Amino acid sequence: MSLPDIDRLNLVTVKNKKSVTILGSTGSIGCNTLDLISRNRGDYDIKALTANRDVVKLAQQAKEFNADMAVIADMTLYGELKSALSGTTIIVAAGEKGLNEAADMPAEWVMSSIVGAAGLEPTLTAIRRGATIALANKECLVCAGDFMMEQVRKYDATLLPVDSEHNAIFQIFDFNHPENVEKITLTASGGPFWNMDSIDMASITPSQAVKHPNWSMGAKISVDSATLMNKGLELIEAYYLFPVKKDQLDIIIHPQSIIHSTVSYIDGSVIAQLGMPDMRTPISYALAWPNRMSTPSKKLNLLEIGTLDFIAPNREKFPALNITRDALLYGESAPTILNASNEVAVYAFLEGRIGFQDIVKLVEKTLDKINFNKMSCLSDVHEVDENARRVSNELIKGIKK
Numbered sequence: 001m002s003l004p005d006i007d008r009l010n011l012v013t014v015k016n017k018k019s020v021t022i023l024g025s026t027g028s029i030g031c032n033t034l035d036l037i038s039r040n041r042g043d044y045d046i047k048a049l050t051a052n053r054d055v056v057k058l059a060q061q062a063k064e065f066n067a068d069m070a071v072i073a074d075m076t077l078y079g080e081l082k083s084a085l086s087g088t089t090i091i092v093a094a095g096e097k098g099l100n101e102a103a104d105m106p107a108e109w110v111m112s113s114i115v116g117a118a119g120l121e122p123t124l125t126a127i128r129r130g131a132t133i134a135l136a137n138k139e140c141l142v143c144a145g146d147f148m149m150e151q152v153r154k155y156d157a158t159l160l161p162v163d164s165e166h167n168a169i170f171q172i173f174d175f176n177h178p179e180n181v182e183k184i185t186l187t188a189s190g191g192p193f194w195n196m197d198s199i200d201m202a203s204i205t206p207s208q209a210v211k212h213p214n215w216s217m218g219a220k221i222s223v224d225s226a227t228l229m230n231k232g233l234e235l236i237e238a239y240y241l242f243p244v245k246k247d248q249l250d251i252i253i254h255p256q257s258i259i260h261s262t263v264s265y266i267d268g269s270v271i272a273q274l275g276m277p278d279m280r281t282p283i284s285y286a287l288a289w290p291n292r293m294s295t296p297s298k299k300l301n302l303l304e305i306g307t308l309d310f311i312a313p314n315r316e317k318f319p320a321l322n323i324t325r326d327a328l329l330y331g332e333s334a335p336t337i338l339n340a341s342n343e344v345a346v347y348a349f350l351e352g353r354i355g356f357q358d359i360v361k362l363v364e365k366t367l368d369k370i371n372f373n374k375m376s377c378l379s380d381v382h383e384v385d386e387n388a389r390r391v392s393n394e395l396i397k398g399i400k401k
Contacts, residue, residue, distance in 0.1 A: 017045040020287075021105055023122050024113035025049040026057040028217050029136045029162065032280050033111050034061060036287055036295065048102035050114070050122075053077060059084035069105060071098040073118070100125045109287070111162070112137045115220050116343050117385055120144055124378070127157040134286040136162040138230075138237045139343075143336040144381045145240040160286040161241055165234055167282035168260035168273035169242060178243040182264045186234055187254040188313065189213060189277075191226040194253055198317050204356035206349060213255075223346045227359055228313065232324025233342075236335050239328060246328055251321060253311040258300065276300050320360045323367070332372040333384045340388035341366035344396070354399050362399070366392045 020037065024030045030049075037044045048069040051058040055077050062070040062085060069091040072081045078094035085092055093101055103110065103125035110126040111134045112119055119137040126133055128151065135141070140148055152159050161167050165186045174180055192213055193201060210222040217225070224230035235249050257277040264270045275281050278297040285292065315321050327334040345359040354362065369391050375381055 017043060018109055019045045019047050019107040020109050020111070021048040021102060021107035021126070022046075022111040022113065023050050023099065023103060023119060023126075024052075024111070024115065024137075025061055026051040026054040027113055027115065029113035029279060029283065030111065033113075033134075033283050033287065034065065036280055036284055036293070037065070039296070040293065047105040047107040050099055050102050052114075055080045055084055062090050063088060069093065069102055071102045073099060073114075096121065104129065108132060109134065111283075111286075112140065113162075115139075115218060117143050117339060120148075120381070121378075124148065124151055127151050128155050130155050130157050132158040132160060132289075134160050134162050134283070136283075138163060138233050139339050141237045141240045142233050143339045143385060144375070144378070145236065145335065147375065147378065147381065149240055159241070160289055161237075162279075162282050162286050163234060163237070164257075164277070164279065164282045165261045166238060166241055167285055169238065169263060171273050171285065172261075172263050172271045173242055174263075174265075175243070180265050180267075181244060181248065182266050183248045183250055184238060184242060184244055185250045185252055185262045185264065186231060186238060187257070187259050187261055188228060188231040188251055189225065189257045190253040190255055190311070190313075191222075191228065191230075193226055194228075194255070194311075194314075194318075201317070202355060202357055206352065209349070209356060219350055220343070220346050223349060223359070224342070227320050227356070228318040229320040229324065229342055229360065229363075231313075232320050233339065235324055236328045251313055253313050255309055255311075256305065258305060258308055274300055319364070323360065323364055327367070330372055332374050333370075333380075334367065334372045336375065336381060336384045337367055337370050337372070337388040338363060340385045341392040344389050344392040348396050354396060358399050362392055362395055365395050369395075 022030045022033055046065040046067040049062050049067045050071040052073045058070055067090055071093045075095040082092045099122040103122035109132045112123040113136040116139050120140050123140050161170050169184055192211055209226040210219045212222045212225055231251050238249055239246055259272045259274050262270050262272040276298045280295045281297050284295045313321055327338040341363045345362040348354045349359050366388055
């Protein structure tokens with residue numbers, strides 16, 4: 001006997017697709033996000049994809065995922081992207097205006113993975129329409145933490161951390177009872193040089209610095225990991241993401257990158273989040289939140305791992321850890337100056353204009369030359385950022401490599 005029509009209708013479940021925009025789709029985070037979406041095509045609808053300069057990959061992604069819009073940040077490449085997407089209905093744009101237009105597309109979930117301070121304005125655009133932001137750009141909070149979090153609250157946006165450490169904390173932090181938290185410990189792989197003799201670090205080359213032992217990341221982030229600046233920036237980011245005091249944040253070296261962070265509670269309990277070092281795991285948590293989704297990541301087998309090591313970081317060999325903590329304690333514009341100067345220094349190192357150890361020295365000198373001031377709006381952030389970059393570039397001229 002067949003079911004009545006009304007009962008047939010009740011058996012049909014309509015599953016709405018989650019609309020997605022990826023700011024920085026051609027980088028490591030963006031590509032891993034699209035890899036996960038490709039395995040669950042029926043669940044996601046791509047609104048906009050953006051890239052800095054990689055026209056070929058951006059055009060390929062836009063066509064493969066039938067994006068509504070594709071944006072190239074470099075204005076000079078607009079014609080090339082337009083040509084690559086001719087014959088499609090995909091909207092093509094370029095420059096800062098185009099990035100903001102992409103962020104303003106009606107996507108409920110936005111991956112913020114543009115590297116550096118350049119990701120701040122489009123991320124704020126998405127925040128101001130109340131979107132859910134998967135934050136892979138730590139520089140947004142480092143250079144404008146107070147202002148950005150005020151905007152998140154004002155526009156009722158949702159912020160989901162994607163960095164493996166902050167995503168781990170997000171999963172194990174008791175937000176209902178933050179008073180029970182004693183401290184947060186961020187784990188650091190230590191990068192490729194944590195056990196290298198200090199005397200040998202003077203001759204480190206860009207090709208050595210970008211070879212991270214555990215993670216596949218872009219050049220800038222890989223260098224930050226090599227100097228441990230990345231961990232210091234994450235310390236600042238954690239302060240804004242979680243309701244803790246500045247002295248409740250710690251860092252420990254964990255070369256295997258299996259424990260991604262821990263939260264210690266006042267009763268002596270320490271809760272850790274573990275997993276293999278694969279960015280698709282934290283990305284999937286943000287992409288499927290508040291649920292979980294299957295990933296192709298290798299599953300953790302503790303018997304295969306055998307031993308987990310933990311070492312106190314050498315703050316003399318890696319002074320970035322001291323400088324970033326000091327910037328957090330000073331507050332005001334100090335983290336903004338730190339971030340801008342570090343970006344200038346890292347790219348100067350990658351271009352062969354300064355040495356590896358000059359990176360942190362340049363940041364420290366820049367911080368010494370600029371007064372720290374309170375910032376109350378986005379224009380203040382831009383002004384401090386531009387001034388720090390100017391000072392850093394002037395200081396580079398005096399560095400003998």
